[in-house]
Amino acid sequence: MASQAEAPLLARRDDDDDDDDNDNDFDEAPLDDDPNAPMKDGKARQAGRLSFFVWLLTLSAGISGLLFGYDTGVISATLVSIGTSLSNRELTSLDKSIITSSTSLFALVASPLSSILADRLGRKPVILVADILFIFGAILQAFSVSVPHLVVGRSIVGLAIGAASFVTPLYLAELAPAAHRGMVVTMNVLSITLGQVVAYVIGWAFAEHGNQATGWRLMVGLGAVPAILQCLLLFFMPETPRWLVKAKRSDEARAVIQKTCGSDPFAMQEVDVIFKDIEIEVRDEEDSVSMGNGDGKNRYGWLNGWRELLFVPKNRRALTIACLLQGLQQLCGFNSLMYFSATIFLMLGFTVPTLTSLSVASTNFVFTVVALLLIDRIGRRRILLYSIPFMAVGLLATALGFRASGMLSIAARDTELTQGAAIFILVNIMVYVAAYALGLGNVPWMQSELFPLNVRSLGSGLATATNWLANFIVGLTFLPLMDALTASWTFVLYGIVCVAGWIAVWWIYPETAGLSLEEATGLLEHGWGVR
Structure with a gap:
């Protein structure tokens, strides 16, 4: 039997599907419906091709994934190329372990902190902060003269990776049409794997044919270039409509939804449905917070978010x-x-x-x-x-x-x-x-x-x-x-x-x-x- 929460969703997805007897039939529903088919329950399905605007946003935001993949992949070749360039000695096993693990450790620290910034300032500013950290970390690594200097550079890059790995999938998921959200988010993962491939190719090229004393510095320094490009593209990238509605900027949110829906015949009606769904969700959550606080004000701020998440x-x-x-x-x-x-x-x-x-x-x-x-x-x-x-x-x-x-x-x-x-x-x-x-x-x-x-x-x-x-x-x-x-x-x-x-x-x-x-x-x- 379908659960109480799932039944209305199944009904909304397909009014004629009256013989389902298991929630896992949800998996069997076709995910590539004809976009020109009649709307079900007054709701258009955005199952056609992605709009050009969404493609541009996906590629622009995907630069964060490219940086993520490059900076995690390039360290492998860097460690075998440094030689005695740092501290006038060969790297020890402890040096290599600290240099490598510092990135993951600071990415761990950055992820929850980025979530706070994303709620207060928006998704786009967190991407900008990550880019600035990528640039600063790449430059600091390239000019490192000792192991501690390189560890600091890798730690700063770790902060950037932690922020980017959190906010980019969130940004894309909130912008993508429902029927294509998986593909759009996977595009970011594709960018990560591409960054790793690029890092391996460049690492091999410098290791085999480059100058050992300076090649590794160029490898780590190249990470600043995509970050600078994304900083420029951010001027043209919108904030997500869900955050805009929550921030009481409904007109901007509607404009963004219109651009992401493209020129589908049912686009305008789809915009209304999406916008209404977002407004209902935001209003329900505000009512829930108001009831929890008793006086209609969020007295506890961030702590209230923890209460909502955990309880x-x-x-x-x-x-x-x-x-x-x-x-x-x-x-x-x-x-x-x-x-x-x-x-x-x-x-x-x-x-x-x-x-x-x-x-x-x-x-x-x-x-x-x-x-x-x-x-x-x-x-x-x-x-x-x-x-x-x-x-x-x-x-x-x-x-x-x-x-x-x-x-x-x-x-x-x-x-x-x-x-x-x-x-x-x-x-x-x-x-x-x-x-x-x-x-x-x-x-x-x-x-x-x-x-x-x-x-x-x-x-x-x-x-x-x-x-x-x-x-x-x-x-x-x-x-x-x-x-x-x-x-x-x-x-x-x-x-x-x-x-x-x-x-x-x-x-x-x-x-x-x-x-x-x-x-x-x-x-x-x-x-x-x-x-």
Whole structure:
């Protein structure tokens, strides 16, 4: 039986669908309806092509993702290129660990702080702050003369990455038409993977053909260029209509909605419906806050947001799902490959490990493109349930490959068999990365779909902080786990995390594809929205 919260949503989506007997039939609803079909319940479905305006906004905002990917990817080649350029000595293992982990640590700090700024000042100013930090951090890294100087530069970049990783998906989700929101948010993830590919290519080029003393400075300094470009583009990018309505700037909000709806035949009626839905949500939330405070005034400000997030059941469910997905995205071990893939492939005997690492980053990019095309058709829930098992299989097969490789090495078998084991490991790592890119690589960043407007920034910020906390843990523990448990059991551990994550997704994550943000939050009103 459908839940009480879900029944009206199902009715709004399809008045003729009277034989559904399971909430998961929500997944079966077609997500690519004919945009010229009659409107259902007076509501137009924006299932046609994206307007040119939305494409421009997506590409402009996606520069943040490019910076995110570049600055997290470039450090791998930087660490092997520095030599004695800092403090007149070679970097120690401790130096490398601190330089690498400082970025994740400060990204963790920035995410919840950015949520406060996004609610008070708007989404656009947070993007601007992130760009300024990207520029300052890149310049400081490029002119570093000691390890502490580089750590400070990486920490500033970490603040920028934390802010960008939170606010850009939020900005895009609040601007995108419901039928294409998954694709638009995935475009940002595609930008991240593109930034990583660019970082690997530039790192390889400088490592093989550049000046070791100055090449790494150019690598890290290049991060300032896209940030400067986005600063200029921000003058032409609007604020999101949901924040504008909340800020009592309704005329501006309506104008933005009109631009995002494009020239669809039902565009004007769609604008009215979207605008009315946003106004109703904002008014309901203001009434809720007014009742909670007794005198109609928000006495507690930010603390009231915490109360709403943690003690209102639907918000708490949304936070649980968002943190689950963000934590799973990192605890499955993916970034251990991004940070240490060259080290792994060097252990396996590949002569040019940086190029082998590039194959992993390229696989991530290609299958993110595939996810871009499928995410709104298949749905968020389904694509996770389909892809996570392949991640687990890839990890367990990789573990078997490491075990075979270790056994062969101990037995002093011939080189050809050892190379075969290495190729087997590489292929299965690529299977794992491809499956990750299809699902866990992008779905968690759609977290803002789950939260009502009054706690959307705070909830998304906490979920993003969960991502960076898990990222920090994985980056800090991967090499020690390899030493303590062996490579084989380390990958088995990540496989177990994937299996547990699949069960959790099946149990509590509802389908939100094709729903407006207001409809999606209603799924969690009286339960998990799955059964």
